[in-house]
Amino acid sequence: MDKKIFLLLWTSLVFSVRSIISSEGASVLAQPHCNFEYCISVSDEEISAEPGLCVVIPCSFMTPPNFKPQYLLWFKCESSRRCGNSDIIFHTNQNDKINLKPEFMRRVSLLDPDVNNGNCSIRISDLRESDSGSYQLRVNGLLNGYSDGFTFTKKTSVNVRGFRQKPTMTFPDLTEGHQTTLTCSAPALCSTSPPGISWVWRGAAEKEPLINGSITAFKNESLTAFTHRHLSTLTFIPTAELHKSNITCRIRFSDNTTTEETVDLHVNYVQITGNADLKESMTLNLTCMTSLSPAEIQWIKFGSKTNQLIRTSAALNNNTAIYLQEDRSTLLIFNVTAEDAGLYICSSKHLNNTIKDEVNVTVMSNQKSMTALLIRISTLVILSCLIISILWKKMKRTENLQEASEMVACHEDPLIHDGLAEADYQNCIPEGAENGTET
Structure with a gap:
């Protein structure tokens, strides 16, 4: 073959191969290594890869004009010896009964299925x-019409080491009561078997595998012709109890090894606690807790009569006090009256984020309280009388039934009469009958 034509073809081939493998991030092809017009170009540098991911071994070859390639074979063997049949990891002739190394079954593929x-x-x-080692290529075909093959002496080395990449987790701001979605992305893989993705709660939610009807969904995205990104989403409604809990996204690969990433949950919430059902002269004690920090906490009250917005902090008096702390505010109103009843709102503001909670406070007057107490006492007395009356009637009914049964047994049942002893029979004679005269 003319050397100029050979070099032109080789340059075109190498350029096309480099274009195909560039998206895979593989090493650059080295200068061709030729022997009897059989030329191969592989990487001179060791190819590093991470466990669980994938690797592309770049390779291009040319054969003499009188050789027609038919099949490609790849070996993995020790660099100090020649590869043999027991070292075959890939063969393009799937019909050929060749024993491939079992640990490479269904894990090796050719980027371009056309060997020509x-x-x-x-x-x-x-x-x-264990995939670390040296890899070598052999091409089988027809040389002048006869079966032949050539094993290239040039090898390429792969080193699989390091820790698995951790998954990537993304999520928006979490606000109590507002549905949100967390996303976990597994490391980009070119695996034929997608990894398993699971979520694990820690902290307050650890004992509840499903929080507020949480829903998981899985999705695959193609990054290149061979690599894919696997995603899992978790949709749920955050609660205040989940604040400062954490959640873990765990990835399980096909070889049962795992990697995971854990994030702390920060739930924006405001929560009012305290007794909202009061009587006159009692003390209203409400505490508003927030997860926003630092936050501006403010109490707002809608009056029960005026229906106007009243800012409690602007109307402090001797009966009202507010105690502020870093993450809470306590509202005290002493000697409450009916005027203190209404809707109380606590608002927490941090930057441009404002969240609120509310509670409806009721105040019962002393007169109403006494009336309600008398009503309850009267109701209890009436119920007690009814129960006693029912029990008395039931007892009298039981006594009457017993007397009727005895009368029937003595006067109406001849079998019982005939079987009575004399003494027993005498007991059945009506009172005063024993003094009568027989006719």
Whole structure:
């Protein structure tokens, strides 16, 4: 073959192969290594990869004009010895009964299935540390019409090491009562088997696998022709109890190894606690807690009569006090009256974020309280009388039934009469009958 034509074809081939593998992040092809017009170009540098991900071994080859390629074989063997049949990890002739190394089954694929294009690049998925080693190519075909093959002496080295990449977690601001969605992205893989993605709660939610009807969904996104990103979303409604809990996204790969990422949950919430059902002269004690920090906390009250917005902090008097702390505010109103009843709102503001909670306070007057107490006492007395009356009637009914049964047994049942002893029979004679005269 003319050397100029050979170099032109080789340059075109290498350029096309580099274009195909560039998206895979593989190493750059080295200068061709030729032997009897059989030329191969692989990486001179060791290819590093991480467990669980995938690696592309870039490769291009050319053969003499009188050789027609038919099949490609890849070996993994020790760099100090020649590869043999027991070292085959990939063979393009799927009909050929060749025993491939079992640990590489269904994990190796050819980037370009047409061997005539001269692209011998392979992709190995679901990498393991045991995949580290030297890889060598052989091409089988027809030389002048006869079966033949050539094993290239040039090898390429792969080193699988390091820790697995952790998943990436993203989520918006969490606000109590507002539905939100967390997203977990597994490391980009070119695996034929998608990883398993699971969520694990910690803290307040640990004992509840499903929080407020949480829903998980899975999604795959193609990054390149061979790599994919696997996503899992978790949709739920945050509560104040989940604040300062944490959640873990765990990735399980095909070899049962795992990697995970944990994030702390910060739920924006405002929560009012305290007794809202009062009687006159009692003390109203409400505490407003917030997760916003630092926050501006303010109490607002809607009056029960005026229906106007009243800012409590602007109308302080001797009966009212507000105690502020970093994450809470306590409202005290002493000797409450009916005027203190109404809707109380606590608002917490941090930057441009404002959240609120509310409670309806009722105040019962002393007169109403006494009336309600008398009504309850009267009701209890009436109920007691009814119960006693029912029990008395039931007892009298039981006594009457017993007397009727005795009369029937003595006067109406001849079988019982005949079987009575004399003494027993005498007991059945009506009172005063024993003094009578027999006719």
